[in-house]
Amino acid sequence: MSLRAGPASTTADGYALRVADVTKTFRIHHERASSLKAFIAAGGRNRYEDFYALRNVSFDVAEGEAVGVIGHNGSGKSTLLKCMAKILTPNAGHVEVTKRMAALLELGAGFHPELSGRDNVFLNAAILGMGRKEIAERFDEIVAFSGLEQFIDTPVKTYSSGMYVRLAFAVAINVEPELLLIDEILAVGDVTFQQKCMEKFVDFREQGRTLVLVTHDTGNVRDFCDRAIWLDHGVVRSDGEPAAVIDEYTETMLGAQQSTETEGMRRGDGQITIQRVELLVDGVPVDRFRTGDDVTVRLHFEASESIPKPVFAISIASFTGALVTSPSSRNVGQIPDAISGSGVVDIELGDVPLVPQRYVLHTEITGYGRQRVYDHLQNARTFDVVTGSSSETHGVVTLNPVWKISGDDVVPSLE
Amino acid sequence: MSLRTAVAHRNLLYLLSLKELRTRYRKSLLGWAWSLLNPISQMIIFSILFLKVFGGVPPKGAASGLTNFPLYFLAGLLPFQFFAVSVTASIGSVQGGASLIKKVAFPHEHLVLSIVIAQFVTVCIELLVLSVTFLLFGHFMFQWLVPMAVLLGLIGLFTIGVALTLSAANVFFHDINYLWGIVSQVLFYSSPIIFVPEQIPSRSVRAISNWGPTGSFVRAAQEILYDNRMPSPERWLQVSLYAGVTFVAGAWIFNRLSPRFAEEM
Numbered sequence: 001m002s003l004r005a006g007p008a009s010t011t012a013d014g015y016a017l018r019v020a021d022v023t024k025t026f027r028i029h030h031e032r033a034s035s036l037k038a039f040i041a042a043g044g045r046n047r048y049e050d051f052y053a054l055r056n057v058s059f060d061v062a063e064g065e066a067v068g069v070i071g072h073n074g075s076g077k078s079t080l081l082k083c084m085a086k087i088l089t090p091n092a093g094h095v096e097v098t099k100r101m102a103a104l105l106e107l108g109a110g111f112h113p114e115l116s117g118r119d120n121v122f123l124n125a126a127i128l129g130m131g132r133k134e135i136a137e138r139f140d141e142i143v144a145f146s147g148l149e150q151f152i153d154t155p156v157k158t159y160s161s162g163m164y165v166r167l168a169f170a171v172a173i174n175v176e177p178e179l180l181l182i183d184e185i186l187a188v189g190d191v192t193f194q195q196k197c198m199e200k201f202v203d204f205r206e207q208g209r210t211l212v213l214v215t216h217d218t219g220n221v222r223d224f225c226d227r228a229i230w231l232d233h234g235v236v237r238s239d240g241e242p243a244a245v246i247d248e249y250t251e252t253m254l255g256a257q258q259s260t261e262t263e264g265m266r267r268g269d270g271q272i273t274i275q276r277v278e279l280l281v282d283g284v285p286v287d288r289f290r291t292g293d294d295v296t297v298r299l300h301f302e303a304s305e306s307i308p309k310p311v312f313a314i315s316i317a318s319f320t321g322a323l324v325t326s327p328s329s330r331n332v333g334q335i336p337d338a339i340s341g342s343g344v345v346d347i348e349l350g351d352v353p354l355v356p357q358r359y360v361l362h363t364e365i366t367g368y369g370r371q372r373v374y375d376h377l378q379n380a381r382t383f384d385v386v387t388g389s390s391s392e393t394h395g396v397v398t399l400n401p402v403w404k405i406s407g408d409d410v411v412p413s414l415e
Numbered sequence: 416m417s418l419r420t421a422v423a424h425r426n427l428l429y430l431l432s433l434k435e436l437r438t439r440y441r442k443s444l445l446g447w448a449w450s451l452l453n454p455i456s457q458m459i460i461f462s463i464l465f466l467k468v469f470g471g472v473p474p475k476g477a478a479s480g481l482t483n484f485p486l487y488f489l490a491g492l493l494p495f496q497f498f499a500v501s502v503t504a505s506i507g508s509v510q511g512g513a514s515l516i517k518k519v520a521f522p523h524e525h526l527v528l529s530i531v532i533a534q535f536v537t538v539c540i541e542l543l544v545l546s547v548t549f550l551l552f553g554h555f556m557f558q559w560l561v562p563m564a565v566l567l568g569l570i571g572l573f574t575i576g577v578a579l580t581l582s583a584a585n586v587f588f589h590d591i592n593y594l595w596g597i598v599s600q601v602l603f604y605s606s607p608i609i610f611v612p613e614q615i616p617s618r619s620v621r622a623i624s625n626w627g628p629t630g631s632f633v634r635a636a637q638e639i640l641y642d643n644r645m646p647s648p649e650r651w652l653q654v655s656l657y658a659g660v661t662f663v664a665g666a667w668i669f670n671r672l673s674p675r676f677a678e679e680m
Contacts, residue, residue: 026678035590082677086520089674109518114438123434126427127521135426 016179016210017061017084017101021093024054024079024234053079055234056093061179063099066211068221068242070249071231080231081105081183081214099210102128102177107168113157117148117167120156124171138174145196146170166193173200179210184217218246219393247387250356265378272303272310272339273375274363279383280346290388291398295352299345299363306340309368314347319358319382324396335368353397354385424522431529436536450537451544454492458485461609474611479643481554489545490640491608491633494567497538498574498629499599501531505578506585506592513680523673524666527578535571542567545640556640563639566646570632572658576665583672586679606630607637628657 027048053076061067071077082088084095085103110127111120121142125135143152146167148159156164201224205211213225221228221242228245230238238245266273278285278298289295297314313328327347329335361381365374390398462485465471473484481487505527509516512526542563549556585591606629615621624630631653635646646654 036588036594037590039588087517087677103520106514106518110515112434112438115434119434119437123427123430126424126430127515127519129424129521130426132426132429 014063015060016063016065016097016099017212018096018098019057019059019080019084019093020096022054022057022080022083022090022095023052023092024076024083024088024090025050025052027051052234054083054090057231057234057236058093059229059236059239061210061212063210064208065227066205066213066225068218068225068228069212069214069231070216070218070221070228070246072216072253074233075231076234077214077231078183079234081181081212084212085181097179099178100176101179101181102172102175103181103183104169104172105181105183107165107172111156111164111168114155116154117143117152117156117159121152121167121171124168125175128172128175130175138176142170142174145174162193169193169197173197173204177209179212180204181212181214183214218250222246222393243387243391251386266375268365268373268375271305271374272301272307272365274299274365274377274380275302275342276300277361277363277380279381286383288384288386289352290386291355291392292351292353292389292400295349297347297349297361299347300342301339301345301365302342303340306338307365307367307374308338309335310339310374311335311366311368311370312345312347313364313366314380315362315364316354317360317362318396319360322396324354324359330368351389352385353390353400355390355392355395355398356385356387358382358384424525427521428525428528428532431525432532432536435529435533439533447540451541454489454496454541457492458488461488465609471610472614474613474641477638477642477644479554479556479641481552481641483552486549486552486554487611487637487641488608489548490637491606493538493541493545494570494636495603495606495608495629495633497534497567498570498577498632499603501534501574502578502581502595503599504530504534505582506595507582509582509676510586510589510680516676517680523676524579524669527582527669528575531571531575531578534574535567538567549640556643559639559643562645563636566632566635566639566654569654569658572662573628573632573654576658576661576663579665579669583669583676586672586676602627602629606633608633626653628661631657 028051029048057076057080069077069080079088081103082105083090084097085101085105086095086097087103087105110124112123115123118139121139122132122135125138125142126132130138143149146163146169148163148167151159151163156167159167201211205224211224213220215221225242227240228238228242229236230245230249238248276299278300279289280286280296280298281289281293299312299314301312311328311330313326313330315326316324318324329345359382360379361383363375363377363380365376366372367374387393390400392398465484465488466473471484473482474487475482508526508530509523512523515521515526516523542560546556546560581591581595605624605627607624610624612621612625612630612634615624625634631650635650635654638644638646638650
């Protein structure tokens with residue numbers, strides 16, 4: 001966290017933050033001399049290569065705007081944040097801040113374990129650039145927000161990690177910055193505290209202050225921001241409407257890691273096995289489809305002998321493990337008396353209402369009496385769903401809701 | 416870090432210095448008494464060595480008429496210790512603030528300055544105790560605390576210059592600490608703290624102990640506190656030059672290196 005006082009006046013074009021042609025390189029040392037002896041032995045030179053973390057990054061953040069910076073790990077977004085926060089100095093270009101800025105990079109950086117909560121509030125707020133009088137005025141508010149009134153005079157080393165974070169966040173948010181830089185900290189503390197933080201951020205936005213959120217959680221960007229910037233290998237790849245930028249980002253990211261049939265975990269007697277699992281949209285095999293597409297799952301099986309009354313089942317789970325659905329041919333009474341040789345099973349799923357993310361598909365062939373497992377294939381394949389008919393992103397499915405708002409005095413939107 | 420942000424963060428400097436003073440003797444039985452016990456024990460050791468082992472003759476205070484080696488020793492030791500202890504504590508302070516430097520933008524020099532300020536407060540208290548001790552020996556020196564305060568200010572600038580340089584260098588080369596261990600020994604024994612410069616037979620050694628960087632500060636302090644006479648204008652000029660040049664050089668070096676701290680850690 002840090003806070004800097006910028007000139008109070010509003011600039012002509014009204015930007016709160018300007019990143020102008022910023023380039024930042026890091027030295028990758030081959031043999032780093034961290035002692036004088038090693039340094040002198042190397043002839044006074046450290047051998048290194050330059051690594052470009054940011055390359056000619058430029059953008060303005062307007063006053064009152066909420067901008068989300070997204071990108072994969074190593075895309076340079078943390079470096080960018082640190083440059084904006086003035087922790088790192090760019091090699092070329094510059095960062096201009098016209099507003100009082102606070103950067104939440106790590107909560108409680110600079111807390112001293114031996115000092116009391118009270119002393120740490122003062123110290124931490126001072127690190128953020130507040131004056132003594134200002135802190136004294138806000139002190140009660142800060143303590144109230146943290147909910148740690150009882151413990152404020154005990155050393156923070158006795159605090160639980162949750163208490164620690166609460167106090168730190170209370171200080172950080174109460175320095176009343178006009179420009180707030182946040183790094184993935186929306187995920188700290190328990191649910192109640194997160195809720196409290198969210199409310200604070202919403203207040204913050206409503207007061208017309210400027211927010212820059214650096215995260216890989218595209219959901220937060222969709223919910224909070226009116227603009228998204230996608231950083232890829234140190235360059236701005238896309239900049240604009242969050243929905244559009246995020247779709248482009250997720251599609252590219254998913255495309256980069258091919259999702260096809262995987263080497264699953266197989267168990268069972270093996271007289272009949274699943275050879276291949278295909279996903280078909282309009283009869284065409286695909287690796288990914290859009291929310292709302294009409295999808296058919298095709299299982300290719302091969303039996304080495306005649307199998308009486310086989311039951312086919314699939315189950316679909318989100319990549320994080322939540323089971324979405326688990327249909328079985330037993331449910332609908334589609335049980336042939338016997339099959340042998342090879343063939344396919346088509347499971348027409350209809351319009352699939354899955355929200356965009358990655359899913360895993362498992363398959364199973366059992367006997368009718370359930371006592372026999374012929375073939376159980378865990379992780380038979382993965383597939384990706386990208387944004388389609390619905391723009392929902394949370395949860396697992398969309399129920400395709402239709403919204404109607406009526407009342408005594410509802411002014412309809414012109415659109 | 417510009418002067419403007421340093422001023423904007425003056426409250427931080429105040430609180431960091433306070434933290435330094437408050438946490439130093441946490442969990443120690445005697446607490447602050449340690450800052451007095453250390454020089455007193457050294458005084459006893461070196462007095463026995465000087466007077467009993469080597470049979471030295473205590474110097475005669477020019478204006479004060481004192482002939483008391485323990486007091487002579489303390490008059491030189493306290494300002495030297497202010498310098499040496501500050502630098503020792505400072506060297507690791509920037510590296511020790513790594514978690515802060517990597518996460519927060521703030522004037523890095525405050526990590527160093529707060530230590531020197533805390534030591535300054537300590538030496539002031541020690542000096543007051545010393546004054547009372549002098550009084551017990553029938554020697555009144557309170558009016559001499561004014562030039563002494565000016566001298567301490569100059570020593571402070573010198574100390575800050577050295578501390579800034581070494582603490583910044585330590586981020587890049589961790590063996591500064593060991594190097595300083597040797598250098599501080601050399602400075603201690605080359606300064607006329609446990610001997611009297613007039614009694615040195617070799618002219619060159621006498622000159623070094625009289626006019627070396629720490630030697631000159633020690634001499635000025637002894638002249639004020641022990642001899643009770645104003646140091647000569649040449650002496651003042653000399654200590655001012657040492658203080659000014661070291662301070663400016665240290666601040667320049669620190670400012671050059673501090674933008675690289677966050678990525679070097």
